[in-house]
Amino acid sequence: MRIRFDKLGVVIAAIAAYAAFLAPFATFRANRIVPGEARSILEALPTTAGPILLAILVAGALIALLKTPLVLRLGASVVALAALAILIGVAGSFLTPVGNTFARVSPASGFWLLIFAFTLLLADVLTRLNPSPWARVGVLVVAAVAIGLLLISGQWNSLSILKEYANRADSFWAEGSKHITLALGSLAVAAVVGLPLGILCHRVEKLRAGVLNVLNIIQTIPSIALFGLLIAPLGWVATHVPGAAELGIRGIGTAPAFVALFLYSLLPVVANTVVGLAGVPRAANDAARGMGMTDRQRLFGVEFPLAFPVILTGIRIVLVQNIGLATIAALIGGGGFGVFVFQGVGQTAMDLVLLGAVPTVALAFVAAIILDAVIEMTATKRRVETA
Amino acid sequence: MIEIEGITKRYEETTVVDDVSMVIEPRTLCVIVGTSGSGKTTLLRMINRLVEPTAGVIRLDGNDNRSLPGYELRRSIGYAIQGHGLFPHRTVAQNIATVPVLLGWDKARIKARVDELMTLYQLDPDAYGPRYPHELSGGQQQRVGVARALAAEPNVLLMDEPFGALDPIIRNKAQEDLLAIQKRFGTTIILVTHDMEEAVHMGDKIAVMDAGKLVQYAKPAEILAKPASAFVETLVGASEKPFRLLSLGRVRDAVEKGTAEGEAIPGDASQRDALAELLWSGRPALPVKGEDGKPLGRVTVDGLVKRAARPA
Ligand SMILES: Nc1ncnc2c1ncn2[C@@H]1O[C@H](COP(=O)(O)OP(=O)(O)OP(=O)(O)O)[C@@H](O)[C@H]1O
Ligand SMILES: [Mg+2]
Numbered sequence: 001m002r003i004r005f006d007k008l009g010v011v012i013a014a015i016a017a018y019a020a021f022l023a024p025f026a027t028f029r030a031n032r033i034v035p036g037e038a039r040s041i042l043e044a045l046p047t048t049a050g051p052i053l054l055a056i057l058v059a060g061a062l063i064a065l066l067k068t069p070l071v072l073r074l075g076a077s078v079v080a081l082a083a084l085a086i087l088i089g090v091a092g093s094f095l096t097p098v099g100n101t102f103a104r105v106s107p108a109s110g111f112w113l114l115i116f117a118f119t120l121l122l123a124d125v126l127t128r129l130n131p132s133p134w135a136r137v138g139v140l141v142v143a144a145v146a147i148g149l150l151l152i153s154g155q156w157n158s159l160s161i162l163k164e165y166a167n168r169a170d171s172f173w174a175e176g177s178k179h180i181t182l183a184l185g186s187l188a189v190a191a192v193v194g195l196p197l198g199i200l201c202h203r204v205e206k207l208r209a210g211v212l213n214v215l216n217i218i219q220t221i222p223s224i225a226l227f228g229l230l231i232a233p234l235g236w237v238a239t240h241v242p243g244a245a246e247l248g249i250r251g252i253g254t255a256p257a258f259v260a261l262f263l264y265s266l267l268p269v270v271a272n273t274v275v276g277l278a279g280v281p282r283a284a285n286d287a288a289r290g291m292g293m294t295d296r297q298r299l300f301g302v303e304f305p306l307a308f309p310v311i312l313t314g315i316r317i318v319l320v321q322n323i324g325l326a327t328i329a330a331l332i333g334g335g336g337f338g339v340f341v342f343q344g345v346g347q348t349a350m351d352l353v354l355l356g357a358v359p360t361v362a363l364a365f366v367a368a369i370i371l372d373a374v375i376e377m378t379a380t381k382r383r384v385e386t387a
Numbered sequence: 388m389i390e391i392e393g394i395t396k397r398y399e400e401t402t403v404v405d406d407v408s409m410v411i412e413p414r415t416l417c418v419i420v421g422t423s424g425s426g427k428t429t430l431l432r433m434i435n436r437l438v439e440p441t442a443g444v445i446r447l448d449g450n451d452n453r454s455l456p457g458y459e460l461r462r463s464i465g466y467a468i469q470g471h472g473l474f475p476h477r478t479v480a481q482n483i484a485t486v487p488v489l490l491g492w493d494k495a496r497i498k499a500r501v502d503e504l505m506t507l508y509q510l511d512p513d514a515y516g517p518r519y520p521h522e523l524s525g526g527q528q529q530r531v532g533v534a535r536a537l538a539a540e541p542n543v544l545l546m547d548e549p550f551g552a553l554d555p556i557i558r559n560k561a562q563e564d565l566l567a568i569q570k571r572f573g574t575t576i577i578l579v580t581h582d583m584e585e586a587v588h589m590g591d592k593i594a595v596m597d598a599g600k601l602v603q604y605a606k607p608a609e610i611l612a613k614p615a616s617a618f619v620e621t622l623v624g625a626s627e628k629p630f631r632l633l634s635l636g637r638v639r640d641a642v643e644k645g646t647a648e649g650e651a652i653p654g655d656a657s658q659r660d661a662l663a664e665l666l667w668s669g670r671p672a673l674p675v676k677g678e679d680g681k682p683l684g685r686v687t688v689d690g691l692v693k694r695a696a697r698p699a
């Protein structure tokens with residue numbers, strides 16, 4: 001029998017081999033800011049766990065390397081990821097001397113590369129299985145529950161990022177909810193303003209170019225500059241409009257961050273609404289009028305549903321973009337996960353930076369998967385006619 | 388009754404429909420023929436005000452069609468759009484139900500009507516009802532388009548090349564069904580077509596359009612016998628005329644006394660079919676039977692050939 005290699009598998013196996021045998025698995029530091037010492041898999045884990053993990057990784061890499069059935073590849077990636085997730089926690093407790101509260105253990109490059117390699121394998125399998133939108137959301141929920149269980153079980157408590165969390169549990173959730181409020185709130189307002197504006201631009205051709213150009217220009221202003229530009233007008237509003245200051249409107253803080261995110265969100269929402277409405281087949285519009293629909297019935301019954309997948313794509317762009325951009329809000333006292341990132345940068349405490357960055361990335365990822373699934377669900381039902 | 392009076396439509400400098408006047412009697416089927424771009428669709432769409440005329444009036448049963456808001460007018464007029472124009476995001480059943488829903492019929496009545504129409508057009512309601520238009524063939528889509536136009540049992544039906552995408556067998560069936568519906572409900576139908584055969588077969592009257600003008604509006608026999616211009620003559624096809632004329636008549640009207648050998652032809656077959664059968668089988672005469680199967684007499688080649696000659 002000829003041995004056949006999987007193309008992507010070669011890459012995955014190479015990364016996994018390097019990460020497992022040459023790169024450090026975990027980093028040990030005597031306290032949170034001193035440079036760390038690298039530990040390999042065998043050094044970082046108790047006597048039996050180390051070889052077991054290596055065996056799992058080698059087997060997984062081999063399965064990835066050769067042309068194997070999809071189910072086997074799926075199993076290999078899930079087992080490898082689960083083993084890595086559990087054992088990094090074990091490494092944390094194993095490397096931390098008993099009773100030492102200053103020592104920090106964090107995952108090192110080898111761990112991250114292994115996670116990357118097997119996530120790549122998992123993603124590849126999932127793409128080839130071509131799951132339905134519901135199945136994709138299902139996979140996401142399973143992964144989220146698994147991670148949630150690991151967090152609750154305390155399995156990871158000995159890792160540095162969770163020690164940073166333990167010190168800031170209250171402010172973590174406060175900043176987290178502020179982050180989500182900023183990202184979702186500005187999106188909601190952008191949708192409320194942008195959808196009618198997009199419809200207006202579609203109906204009134206004269207408005208279209210002008211509005212889209214202005215929004216395009218706003219989009220190119222760097223975020224810090226936009227914050228700066230907003231300080232003066234919002235400050236003026238706060239002092240001159242009665243009640244504004246009580247509502248939290250100020251030159252710095254949440255208000256300018258919210259306004260900036262809102263402005264950035266407008267272009268994708270308006271542009272996609274215009275493009276979506278323009279893409280409605282002429283015959284469908286014609287039939288709608290011919291059957292006796294009023295303008296409003298045609299808008300909500302025909303144009304809007306047909307444009308919906310495109311509009312939703314705009315909303316997806318905005319949501320993912322806003323979750324990332326909201327990090328910057330911390331710079332002007334707007335709160336959010338960015339607070340930890342910038343504090344961490346200031347203190348050169350990498351773990352603290354991660355405490356802000358990891359949830360941000362996770363949120364963006366979850367938002368993207370869910371919205372992609374929704375878009376696909378709406379689009380398959382409302383496929384555009386070919387005639 | 389539909390009265391079209393001095394209707395003109397201009398787009399900037401070009402006149403697309405030019406001073407057309409015609410009266411369509413109630414419960415009749417009027418066919419509009421003409422070359423591509425001659426303004427047929429535009430004329431049709433001025434009746435339900437999808438296009439507003441530049442000049443002229445259209446009255447439906449004596450009422451100016453501008454006396455109602457456009458959307459209300461259109462709900463009362465069936466419209467089968469050129470190239471079907473189904474809603475891609477709605478199922479076949481939902482598409483057909485469009486106007487009844489706009490009119491606020493109750494659910495049971497809508498469902499019954501949709502099932503009735505789908506059955507009429509040979510689309511199994513359970514199998515095809517929940518499908519989306521892109522899951523149908525072109526001919527099926529077109530039938531759904533016609534069913535949608537019929538859904539609210541309109542008194543007036545505008546049809547823009549409704550049978551273009553159908554194969555000859557289904558087209559024949561669809562034409563017969565439409566004629567049956569028209570008889571049963573007394574619908575006034577205006578049908579646009581490119582197909583002269585269809586026009587002669589279906590129309591109580593034929594309107595011939597050329598470059599926006601109505602060049603002749605008359606009964607099919609008259610159009611065939613006395614084309615008003617060289618254009619109409621070419622359109623009806625000079626070499627086809629005798630056969631078209633024959634296809635207008637029924638065998639029962641050409642029966643002569645006497646008997647003949649062989650299988651009998653039904654009395655309501657067209658004279659054209661009878662002549663074809665005679666020529667094909669090489670016989671001089673065919674027996675004719677009535678609906679009850681009783682012999683009515685016979686038709687002869689000579690008799691039919693005389694009828695195919697230009698009427699005086
Ligand atoms: N909205 C419009 N603006 C400008 N010109 C138009 C418009 N609609 C139709 N026309 C022109 O009017 C003429 C007649 O169009 P119409 O659609 O009535 O033709 P038709 O007889 O239905 O042709 P076909 O048999 O190809 O469907 C064409 O030359 C067309 O280009
Ligand atoms: Mg036309």
